[in-house]
Amino acid sequence: MIKNIDFRICFSVMAILTVLVGLFQSWGIALSMLNLCLISAVMAMGVNIQWGFAGLINFGVMGFLAIGGLATVLVSVPPVHEAWSAGGIGILISGLFLAAVVISVFIINKKLSKNKYKNFFVFLIIILSIPLLKFIAGPSISKIESINAATSGFLGGANLPIIFSWFVGAILSALVAFVVGKVCLGLRSDYLAISTLLVSGIIITIVKHEEWLSRGVKNVIGLKRPVPYEVNLQKSEWFINLVQFFNSSKLSNVLDPEAKISLLNQLVISSSGVFVKLCFSLIFLVVVFVILYFSEKALNSPWGRMMRAIRDNEEAARAMGKNVVKQHLFIFMLGSAIIGFAGAMLVTYDGLFTPSSYQPLRYTFLIWVMVLLGGTGNNYGAVLGGFVVWFIWIQSAPFAMVVINLFTGHLDETSYIKDHLQNSVPYFRYLMMGLGLLLVMRYRPKGLLPEKVIKN
């Protein structure tokens, strides 16, 4: 077993694999795979900050991704003025009411900290506030949802460029993480895992069913983009010239002028899609590099050393005067902010927000597989994990198809077993993930790129 793999070798291998996919399948597939790899890498870095740096087990990744996605809707979609005039005031009042409830709970917690009925009061306030909130907000919600129910039926957003939403998503996620962390972080590791998983379930339920906010299961489609649209590209002069320049040899082979123009048109259409994905890749690459740079800086700073000390021996760190509770809360918020950022990136790339697509298997546990497989506590490992896992996730279906054809080749075309297996090809990716995780945990428990322990 190789003890230390250089991360440069790993990344070169991944780059070569991506190029191979581009050559053998198509450049569109290769680039969209690369983009999702990059987004996954950001998610994995967020989880790695929580789990690798601080040893906090957060199974609520899905919830924070959804909050990031919600941010894109709230920031970029144009506001629905009719809905605002119909029910905006009601929503604002209920928002104020909610804030008042939260503040009063905090005050009771502070003021009555010695009183043995404290918990009872807090409980009573929360229980009473839910029906009251429904009573206040109910009429305006139904008004908002009834306006153009088929096309809008929600409040809309702020109509700002969608890039802003990435940062808003991060901030919103951090705020939610603050509340979640206050409640859950005192729990032991396995309890923390279960409770964050359930909290993310609650977040998804809210995003799914509060239609005035997010359109819920009706989805928001046609979100803005930070890059040009294909249709506009196909009309612009410079892009056509660019395509002509890159394919000059191919075009010069065609002598007939009409055939030349139709070939050029085809090339322009196919390369406009590739160009858009390439723009996305560039933006995502910048994001990955910036986050990677700062994570590495943080990991090797005194603060990073303190976090590792807290992770490895909480008692000793506490004895040295470190505020463990505060640092845990801070790093939980930081990691969740990065996850929220990635969630907003994902929705921006997809161009649509579908709350019902958030499922723990794909959006929590897969990200965890990335971190564990890549290397816990190593930022390069997290990025590599994002690449490798997404690559396997995408390529395991074609791979399984080849294997199935190999083993069932002797069977009849109409054979039931062959047909059944070919239909279930998409599920082989779960099998690959599970086996991969089990093998890595057994034979390389620290991941492909283990954490570097610096000794000086």
Next chain:
Amino acid sequence: MDFLNSIILLTNFIIVPGITYGSQLALGAIGVTLIYGVLRFANFAYGDLMAFGTMVVILMTWYLQSKGISFGLLPTALLALPVGILLTIAVSLFFDKTVFEYYRNKKSNPVTFIVVSLGIMFVLNAVVRIIIGPNDINFMDGHKFIMKAREFKQLTGLNEGLAIKSTQVVTLVTTIITCSILFYFLNKTKTGKSMRAYSNNEDLALLSGIDPKKIVLITWVIVSILATIAGTLYGLDKSFKPFTYFNNLLPIFAATIVGGIGNPLGAFYGGFLIAFSEIGLTYAYKKFFKYIMPESLEPSTLIQFISTDYKFAISFAILIIVLIFRPNGIFKGKVI
């Protein structure tokens, strides 16, 4: 008369579904709690183990149906249950030998166990979907209703009907039988007592000559039996879909922790607590109050605490409240 009507209304919409759903959750939660008590980790693969057991039962049911065998008024799936249980036990023991045993001998921390159980979850998930597909399957046969709402109305002359599905009775009876055997086993037999001792204090149990391998084996056997039964009952009552089984893991976890993790009796009550609060808090009581209140005080709203969309969220919220105020659960946990 109005009072009787209101009682029937609540029985039909809250008590009967609550008992059924509660029994299914309770059986699942006891399984999770046993794993936690004896093997000391939260098994995330449990939902998919339930799905696997149910899948085998369904395949066996289809086989029996194709041979023309049925169980009379009762669903054929009950006849297929033993086969499902046996195969689930085999799968559990296989994963224990190949995966968990290594980490147990290494005395790994609970998080490692959770992570490898995630790996098994992925694998089982894939196996179930590859074999039987991701779609909804209804495998209930036999007599559907014991009491139909209309028949009840004719019988009693009341306005409200009471419908009792045969699956609901089957669920309740099976749960009672399974739980009585299980609690008798845990509390009265020597093996059960040694299991509890092992869960309470591993070192002391080893010192007094309890064979840990045997304890682990028996735990997996019991857990697989419970998982298959709970999964099959749920599938008979609603329908079988691999994805729902994974989702059911969450209320089961909630029930386990609410009842005190590692405490089977607590898990049993926890299942019912979760089920009744999910159903009771999302039910619209308007009709109920119409019956018992004088006409002048009739409610204008639905009198529903929270909409049914938030059904799952209620169990999660209960769990979080319990975790904050009583992390050991309502009934003291950590010992079976």
